Structure formats: structure tokens, C-alpha cells
Amino acid sequence: MAPIQNARVLFGSIPETFPIPGETTLYDTSQTIDLETEPLNGGFLVKTLVLSLDPFLRMRMRDPSVKSYLPPFKIGAPLDGYGVGIVLRSETAGVQVGKYVYGLTILHQEYTVYPELGTLQIIEPHPGLSLTAYVTAAGMPGQTAYAAWKEYSDAKPGEVAFVTSGAGAVGTIVIQLAKQAGLKVIASAGSEEKVKFMQSIGADVAFNYKNTDTGAVLEKEGPIDMYDNVGGDIVDVAIEASAHKARILACGSIAGLNTGHAGVKNFHQIVRKALRVHGILILDLLPKYQADFYATIPPKLASGELKYTEDVSKGLSTVGDVFLAVLKGTKKAKAVVVVADE
Amino acid sequence: MAPIQNARVLFGSIPETFPIPGETTLYDTSQTIDLETEPLNGGFLVKTLVLSLDPFLRMRMRDPSVKSYLPPFKIGAPLDGYGVGIVLRSETAGVQVGKYVYGLTILHQEYTVYPELGTLQIIEPHPGLSLTAYVTAAGMPGQTAYAAWKEYSDAKPGEVAFVTSGAGAVGTIVIQLAKQAGLKVIASAGSEEKVKFMQSIGADVAFNYKNTDTGAVLEKEGPIDMYDNVGGDIVDVAIEASAHKARILACGSIAGLNTGHAGVKNFHQIVRKALRVHGILILDLLPKYQADFYATIPPKLASGELKYTEDVSKGLSTVGDVFLAVLKGTKKAKAVVVVADE
Missing domain, CATH: 3.90.180.10 (Medium-chain alcohol dehydrogenases, catalytic domain)
Known part of the structure; x- marks a missing residue:
């Protein structure tokens, strides 16, 4: 040949x-x-x-x-x-x-x-x-969502979760895991099409952050007990809207990747509200959750019980x-x- | 009368x-x-x-x-x-x-x-x-140091701890708990007198942050696995010097109290290094640790096994x-x- x-x-x-x-x-x-x-x-x-x-x-x-x-x-x-x-x-x-x-x-x-x-x-x-x-959903992003949720969400029914990049590969799974755990879910993304998708997978409040003020939505629908999938300046807004003992699951920060840094102005509120911030590197969590993930998630994706795009x-x-x-x-x-x- | x-x-x-x-x-x-x-x-x-x-x-x-x-x-x-x-x-x-x-x-x-x-x-x-x-040492500050250490330090012998305000009521106890747990301790404070005190209670590296560059010390003596007792802009420096999976125990932020905010510029490193940031409010932790604290710490303070000023x-x-x-x-x-x- x-x-x-x-x-x-x-x-x-x-x-x-x-x-x-x-x-x-x-x-x-x-x-x-x-x-x-x-x-x-x-x-x-x-x-x-x-x-x-x-x-x-x-x-x-x-x-x-x-x-x-x-x-x-x-x-x-x-x-x-x-x-x-x-x-x-x-x-x-x-x-x-x-x-x-x-x-x-x-x-x-x-x-x-x-x-x-x-x-x-x-x-x-x-x-x-x-x-x-x-x-995607059955790979690293899905594993990130799943393992971080299992390890750090400490989620209780009736709590409020805020998910950014909610139409992304991680956010999509997080929204569905949060709904299955009985939380109210506020989700944001950058287009009307993504907003519709987030609604279709169960988000209670879905909005386009490009034409809607995130802080105003969180003030009305929060305070939030959990914030998943951090991106850029929104961390500040999420901290501001956080309830006592809220958990921040920081799965990624695209803004910081390009500009070299992503700043947080209200770090002191992490103390005042006794927040937990967990930086998530999936490679750290994978040994603990991988077998469980492959046994649980791909069948649900195949059956349509969990949706993804x-x-x-x-x-x-x-x-x-x-x-x-x-x-x-x-x-x-x-x-x-x-x-x-x- | x-x-x-x-x-x-x-x-x-x-x-x-x-x-x-x-x-x-x-x-x-x-x-x-x-x-x-x-x-x-x-x-x-x-x-x-x-x-x-x-x-x-x-x-x-x-x-x-x-x-x-x-x-x-x-x-x-x-x-x-x-x-x-x-x-x-x-x-x-x-x-x-x-x-x-x-x-x-x-x-x-x-x-x-x-x-x-x-x-x-x-x-x-x-x-x-x-x-x-x-x-002081037998009250809220000592309880903060003790309960935060027990709950969140995840300390292992041979690790490196960085303690700011190391001559303060919280820092003094943290330095001694860290030494007892087998860690190398880097400690900073704002006067030569405080530096001498920190050395006297066991700090391996003690320096005056007013005439010594904290970043340079941490680069030489770190990376750090734990940072206790956050204050102001030093959070940035500590994050920069943090090892993979380092823990940040944020017990207080005097800078933020007066100026209204304490900023962190390199928040994205929390993800890249899989850091954990724990905001500490002692009132949350007290129910779990109070009895243990009063049984353990005051006798050690009275006997001189633990020192305080x-x-x-x-x-x-x-x-x-x-x-x-x-x-x-x-x-x-x-x-x-x-x-x-x-």
C-alpha cells in the first residue's frame, strides 16, 4: 500500500x-x-x-x-x-x-x-x-461535572444553584444533576438559542447574560447556595449573591486563559459568608469517580434520561x-x- | 448604696x-x-x-x-x-x-x-x-485557629505552611499547631519584635513583610501547601506560591474591612492548581469543636506548652x-x- x-x-x-x-x-x-x-x-x-x-x-x-x-x-x-x-x-x-x-x-x-x-x-x-x-458528555467535561458535583456540591434539596455556561458540556450536565437532586437552578448562557436549550433540560430560571444583568437575576432569584462552572468576572457577582456557606465549584476560567488573569474584587466576602471555593482539576478526581461515571452516565445519555448537545x-x-x-x-x-x- | x-x-x-x-x-x-x-x-x-x-x-x-x-x-x-x-x-x-x-x-x-x-x-x-x-488564645481567636486547623488544614508531615499575622492571636496558635503536626512553617508579621516572637514559638522561617518581599521568601522556601490567616493583597502572592491542591484557610481580612474590598487578581490559578479556599466563620465551627477546645487548649496555655501574647x-x-x-x-x-x- x-x-x-x-x-x-x-x-x-x-x-x-x-x-x-x-x-x-x-x-x-x-x-x-x-x-x-x-x-x-x-x-x-x-x-x-x-x-x-x-x-x-x-x-x-x-x-x-x-x-x-x-x-x-x-x-x-x-x-x-x-x-x-x-x-x-x-x-x-x-x-x-x-x-x-x-x-x-x-x-x-x-x-x-x-x-x-x-x-x-x-x-x-x-x-x-x-x-x-x-x-463531551461522556468524556472529560461530563466527568468534570459529575465528579465535582459528587465531591464538592454538598447539595441539599431546596437549595439554589447558579450555573454559568449552562449550555456548555459541563454546565449541561450540572443543570441536570442539580435538578435531579431537588435544587432550584438558575442558568446563564450567551444566546437565546442556548437559553431555550437550558430551559428544555430543566433550568428553572434561564437567561442570556449578554442582554440581562446577572446580578439583578441573582438578587431576585437567589441567594445562591452553589455556583458551578466559573467564568471570568461573574465570580464577583456570584460571590455577592452567595448565601452563608455557599459552595463555589470552579471548573474553568476562560477569561483568565486569554487575558492572563481573572480578578475577584470581593474576596473578603469569602470569609464573611464562610464560602468554600473548590478549584476543580478532573485529573485529580478521576481515579475516585471514573468507574462510577462510565457505569452511570453513558447509559443515561444513550437513553435520553440525560440530555447533551x-x-x-x-x-x-x-x-x-x-x-x-x-x-x-x-x-x-x-x-x-x-x-x-x- | x-x-x-x-x-x-x-x-x-x-x-x-x-x-x-x-x-x-x-x-x-x-x-x-x-x-x-x-x-x-x-x-x-x-x-x-x-x-x-x-x-x-x-x-x-x-x-x-x-x-x-x-x-x-x-x-x-x-x-x-x-x-x-x-x-x-x-x-x-x-x-x-x-x-x-x-x-x-x-x-x-x-x-x-x-x-x-x-x-x-x-x-x-x-x-x-x-x-x-x-x-485571646483561649477565646475566639484560639478557637478559630484550632477549629479551622482541625476541619480544613488536611495537613501532612513535611508539608509547608505559610502563616500571615503570625504574631497575632490566631497566627500564634496556627504556627504552633503546624509545628506540632510536623510541617515546615513560614511566618510573617510587621515588626522585628514580632519576627523574634514567631521564631521563639517555632517558625522555621520568620520575616518582616514590611522590609522583606513576601513573594521572594515564598519562592525560595515554598511552594506552600497551606496558607492560613488571610490578609489583604497577600492572598495573590500566596496563590502564586501555592502547590497543587494547596489549602487556603481564610480566617480574616482586615484590609477588606476598611477599604470595602480586598481583591484577588489571579483567581484563575485556583482552578489551575486545584486549590481549596475555605472562608472561616468560627460560629459555624464552634458547635463541633468547642468542648474539645476547652478540654485541650487552656491547660496547654497554662502549662506553657502553647505560648501566646x-x-x-x-x-x-x-x-x-x-x-x-x-x-x-x-x-x-x-x-x-x-x-x-x-
């Missing part, structure tokens, strides 16, 4: 603020691969099927001197992140051809030889779910534009790129 | 920033009381012995429209706060003459009839401890000046006013 194209998305340069497709990220088609003869050296060859464009990738587009919990991308090397692929060939024990691999280090290229499983894992997709779900783009060449849209907040839902069908 | 003076400290006006003795607080000697004939109406008469000038009193000097966990002071009425008094007469069951009462609502006046115990409690002072200790002023008329000094940070240690001897 002749060599075929093996397209890649390379890290081109460190962005000042928002990434620039074609500069920050480069779609490159210069490489080829012979799928039959490419040496495996004890590893396994994977065809990339699905890639997730998560906000945290922005944090990896940094100067290497800045430390963080995940390494920076290297200039000239492919990006990597959450994704799903299928095993085409294998010399690795326990990694059979035809199996699906999922994890945090799937390269943004069409075909990749991985020397070992490492942080990747083999998943058994539920027959009623698309593979894309395994990087995705914004699917086709082809590796869309990665740069899709990621910019993610950070600008213009995606309709959790962004996924389908690199290839099986 | 003829009526005698019953001096009071009245709340005069809401301060803009720092309180002004003689305006914010008024020392008033216009009232008298006949200790033998003053009607009790089922209550009990207390001679005030000790008053604590805690930073949180500043928060009660606010506009009544602003909500908080404790009520605002009323213009023209006496201040109240933590204190100790002795019962002179009683018509209340369970409150015997000669007993000591302690609590959050001791009026800043020489003699007071309380209609009921309410939030006050009867304490049995340890014979080896002065009464002033019962508003106090800055004692004499006479009710000093309250305004002492409180200003507390907020300015010029007191040498936890500030106490001895209103009268027994």
Missing part, C-alpha cells in the same frame, strides 16, 4: 491574547505515512477519529518558562488533547486492533504511532452513543477556527472536530 | 475608612447605675472585666442596609463584642453570682443587665490563666484608640482592654 497523507495541526507561535488560525496553529499536509509498514517498535498505530477543542488548550499555548499542571505545546510540533481514535495495528500487549482509545494526549494528526498507552485508556463505547459523546465540525483543517470560536464563546455547544469516520 | 458611674462606649457614626476615636466611637460617662437596686426582671447583672477588640467589629460599623452575618451597630447605642464579665446579681436559673460569662455580645459598658444568657456562656477559667486569655490596655476609655491601632496593625499582639479587675 502506498503512503498516504498524514495531515497535522502544528503549534506555530505563542498567541498574545486570542489564538490566530494560520499563525498560532498551522494546518500541515507535508507528511505521509504507510499504514502497513510504519514501524511500531512495540507501540500501536491509531487513526484519529474525534478531537475535543477544550478551553484549557489555550493554557498550553504558553511560554515554556511558565509552569502549570500540563506542559506547554512545542513550536513546530502537533497539538494534542482529548480525543478518540481506533487502533489499526498493534504490538502492545492489551491493545487490540479495532479497540477505541481515549485520553488527554491524542495528537492532532490523522495517524499516530503511540509507544505505549500512557495516559490513554481503552473505552468500550455504548452502542447507543456517538463517538463524539466520549469527548455538541457542535460538530468536520476535518482536521477546521481545528484553528473552531478553537478560536470556542474561546470567543461563539460556538453553539461543546465543540468537537470529527477528523475521520471509522 | 448610691448610684455609681456606668461608663459606655457608644457608636457615634459610620466611618468612611478607618474609625475615628471620638467620632466613630464616643466614650460616655453620663449614665449611672445602682448595683443593688437595678431591676433584673429575670435577668442577671454583670460587671464587665475584659473586652476584646477584634477586627470584625469594623464590619459592624456599617450602614444598616448592608447585610452581613452579624448585625450593624446602632448609632447612639453601646458597642458589643467578645468579652468576659462576672455575675454580681442574678434572677436567671443556672446563672449564679460569682460565675464568669463569656461571649460575643458583651456590651462595651461597665455594668450591664442581660435578660438571658442568649449567646453568652458560663466559663470556668483555668486557675493558671489570666481572664484576658479567654478572649497579648497587648493589654486598661480602662474602657481606651477602646476607641485601641481599636484604631488594631486596624492600623500597630498593636504588638492581640489587643485586649481590661475594663475592671474583679
Whole structure:
């Protein structure tokens, strides 16, 4: 079999603020691969099927001197992140051809030889779910929502939860978990379409933060006992509207990712109201909750008991534009790129 | 017996920033009381012995429209706060003459009839401890240090703790609890005298934050796994120096009390480092830890196993000046006013 194209998305340069497709990220088609003869050296060859464009990738587009919990991308090397692929060939024990691999280090290229499983894992997709779900509601964002809720929500029926990015992959699951736990849910997002979606999955109060004042809504419908899925300046508003002993589950902060910092002006209220703020890194919580998650959530997603949405783009060449849209907040839902069908 | 003076400290006006003795607080000697004939109406008469000038009193000097966990002071009425008094007469069951009462609502006046115990409690002072200790290391500040440590420190031997206001009533106890738990302790305070004191109670690294850069110390001696006793802008520095999964025990924020807000610029690192921030209100934790505290801590203070310091002023008329000094940070240690001897 002749060599075929093996397209890649390379890290081109460190962005000042928002990434620039074609500069920050480069779609490159210069490489080829012979799928039959490419040496495996004890590893396994994977065809990339699905890639997730998560906000945290922005944090990896940094100067290497800045430390963080995940390494920076290297200039000239492919990006990597959450994704799903299928095993085409294998010399690795326990990694059979035809199996699906999922994890945090799937390269943004069409075909990749991985020397070992490492942080990747083999998943058994539920027959009623698309593979894309395994990087959204049945993947890291769903796991973040689920594990953070289980570990830190301390939720009691009748309490009030406030969920931002409520139409996003994390927020969607949080809204439904909160409703199932008997809470009143206030949810915000950035478009009328997202507001309708949040209402359809049970949010008691759903609003568009772009044309409605969040503080006014929280004053009328709060105080809030829980705030999930932090983003940017809204933390201040949420703290202001927090009840005594409210919990803040800080799952992400897109604003801080681009501008370098997200400030909170009323930190002193954390003391005055005895608030708890929990920074959530799913990798910390996963060992405790992963088995429970896969047993519980994918079947509910497949049956429709839990709802979710995705914004699917086709082809590796869309990665740069899709990621910019993610950070600008213009995606309709959790962004996924389908690199290839099986 | 003829009526005698019953001096009071009245709340005069809401301060803009720092309180002004003689305006914010008024020392008033216009009232008298006949200790033998003053009607009790089922209550009990207390001679005030000790008053604590805690930073949180500043928060009660606010506009009544602003909500908080404790009520605002009323213009023209006496201040109240933590204190100790002795019962002179009683018509209340369970409150015997000669007993000591302690609590959050001791009026800043020489003699007071309380209609009921309410939030006050009867304490049995340890014979080896002065009464002033019962508003410092054996009182609310000591309880704050102890209960917060027990509930939230999650401390492991070999970890690094950073304690600000390390010569204060809370910090002093925290330093010693941290050392007993096998941690390395970095401690800061605002004078050379306080630095020496912190060294004497076991701090491994003690420095004067007024002439030493806190960030530089933490970069050299950290990263830190725990930060106790938050004050003002140092939160930013502590977050910057925090290790993965560090705990921030936010026991107080004097800066925010006067300027209206204490800001944190790098809130996004709470997510990136999976930090936990715990706002501490001792009243929430007291039911769980009070009995344990009184059984454990006062004997250790009396024996010298745990050390503490106090800055004692004499006479009710000093309250305004002492409180200003507390907020300015010029007191040498936890500030106490001895209103009268027994």
C-alpha cells in the first residue's frame, strides 16, 4: 500500500491574547505515512477519529518558562488533547486492533504511532452513543461535572444553584444533576438559542447574560447556595449573591486563559459568608469517580434520561477556527472536530 | 448604696475608612447605675472585666442596609463584642453570682443587665490563666485557629505552611499547631519584635513583610501547601506560591474591612492548581469543636506548652484608640482592654 497523507495541526507561535488560525496553529499536509509498514517498535498505530477543542488548550499555548499542571505545546510540533481514535495495528500487549482509545494526549494528526498507552485508556463505547459523546458528555467535561458535583456540591434539596455556561458540556450536565437532586437552578448562557436549550433540560430560571444583568437575576432569584462552572468576572457577582456557606465549584476560567488573569474584587466576602471555593482539576478526581461515571452516565445519555448537545465540525483543517470560536464563546455547544469516520 | 458611674462606649457614626476615636466611637460617662437596686426582671447583672477588640467589629460599623452575618451597630447605642464579665446579681436559673460569662455580645459598658444568657456562656477559667486569655488564645481567636486547623488544614508531615499575622492571636496558635503536626512553617508579621516572637514559638522561617518581599521568601522556601490567616493583597502572592491542591484557610481580612474590598487578581490559578479556599466563620465551627477546645487548649496555655501574647490596655476609655491601632496593625499582639479587675 502506498503512503498516504498524514495531515497535522502544528503549534506555530505563542498567541498574545486570542489564538490566530494560520499563525498560532498551522494546518500541515507535508507528511505521509504507510499504514502497513510504519514501524511500531512495540507501540500501536491509531487513526484519529474525534478531537475535543477544550478551553484549557489555550493554557498550553504558553511560554515554556511558565509552569502549570500540563506542559506547554512545542513550536513546530502537533497539538494534542482529548480525543478518540481506533487502533489499526498493534504490538502492545492489551491493545487490540479495532479497540477505541481515549485520553488527554491524542495528537492532532490523522495517524499516530503511540509507544505505549500512557495516559490513554481503552473505552468500550455504548452502542447507543456517538463517538463524539466520549469527548463531551461522556468524556472529560461530563466527568468534570459529575465528579465535582459528587465531591464538592454538598447539595441539599431546596437549595439554589447558579450555573454559568449552562449550555456548555459541563454546565449541561450540572443543570441536570442539580435538578435531579431537588435544587432550584438558575442558568446563564450567551444566546437565546442556548437559553431555550437550558430551559428544555430543566433550568428553572434561564437567561442570556449578554442582554440581562446577572446580578439583578441573582438578587431576585437567589441567594445562591452553589455556583458551578466559573467564568471570568461573574465570580464577583456570584460571590455577592452567595448565601452563608455557599459552595463555589470552579471548573474553568476562560477569561483568565486569554487575558492572563481573572480578578475577584470581593474576596473578603469569602470569609464573611464562610464560602468554600473548590478549584476543580478532573485529573485529580478521576481515579475516585471514573468507574462510577462510565457505569452511570453513558447509559443515561444513550437513553435520553440525560440530555447533551455538541457542535460538530468536520476535518482536521477546521481545528484553528473552531478553537478560536470556542474561546470567543461563539460556538453553539461543546465543540468537537470529527477528523475521520471509522 | 448610691448610684455609681456606668461608663459606655457608644457608636457615634459610620466611618468612611478607618474609625475615628471620638467620632466613630464616643466614650460616655453620663449614665449611672445602682448595683443593688437595678431591676433584673429575670435577668442577671454583670460587671464587665475584659473586652476584646477584634477586627470584625469594623464590619459592624456599617450602614444598616448592608447585610452581613452579624448585625450593624446602632448609632447612639453601646458597642458589643467578645468579652468576659462576672455575675454580681442574678434572677436567671443556672446563672449564679460569682460565675464568669463569656461571649460575643458583651456590651462595651461597665455594668450591664442581660435578660438571658442568649449567646453568652458560663466559663470556668483555668486557675493558671489570666481572664484576658479567654478572649485571646483561649477565646475566639484560639478557637478559630484550632477549629479551622482541625476541619480544613488536611495537613501532612513535611508539608509547608505559610502563616500571615503570625504574631497575632490566631497566627500564634496556627504556627504552633503546624509545628506540632510536623510541617515546615513560614511566618510573617510587621515588626522585628514580632519576627523574634514567631521564631521563639517555632517558625522555621520568620520575616518582616514590611522590609522583606513576601513573594521572594515564598519562592525560595515554598511552594506552600497551606496558607492560613488571610490578609489583604497577600492572598495573590500566596496563590502564586501555592502547590497543587494547596489549602487556603481564610480566617480574616482586615484590609477588606476598611477599604470595602480586598481583591484577588489571579483567581484563575485556583482552578489551575486545584486549590481549596475555605472562608472561616468560627460560629459555624464552634458547635463541633468547642468542648474539645476547652478540654485541650487552656491547660496547654497554662502549662506553657502553647505560648501566646497579648497587648493589654486598661480602662474602657481606651477602646476607641485601641481599636484604631488594631486596624492600623500597630498593636504588638492581640489587643485586649481590661475594663475592671474583679
